[in-house]
Amino acid sequence: MSTLVSKVLVGSAMAVVSLFASIDINNASADELMTLNGIGKGKAEAIVAYRKNHCFKNANDLSSVKGIGSKIVEKNRKEITVGECKK
Template sequence: MHTFIKSLVLSLALCFPAFAAEPVNVNTADAATIASSLKGVGQSKAEAIVAYREKNGAFKNADELAKVQGIGDKTVAANRELILVESAPAKGR
């Protein structure tokens, strides 16, 4: 039983890095990547972010995400360290 508990603890410890969210560039990421990276943002909200970006151009800062329907200031604040707004590379390069 003692070996089982050690194995279980080790297994859980190794799993936690897989659940750690990675920063995401909201100017280049697809909806699935945004949904899996940002807290409180599911697939439909992530699709709204991509649609907004395609219609209005790249986000200049994280606060602009609050302009997307369904994304509020609290969601932006909760994810601020995970939101990147780097420019997309120019096409054809």
């Protein structure tokens, strides 16, 4: 197999893995949070700011952040994980 083909296959595999990666809403960076559907820079920063005073116990708690409703939570439920809160 040529080097170019190998690079394309590895790159494609990595892209597929990143599409199905879970995002820990208690610990993800703003950039990682922005990979969720409907979460842009402003909402990602709001999640990080909210986390400074609150721990998420489940995915539904994400809707406690201003600007994030239950529809966004539902769109992302399969990608959201809730890890240990490091407060």
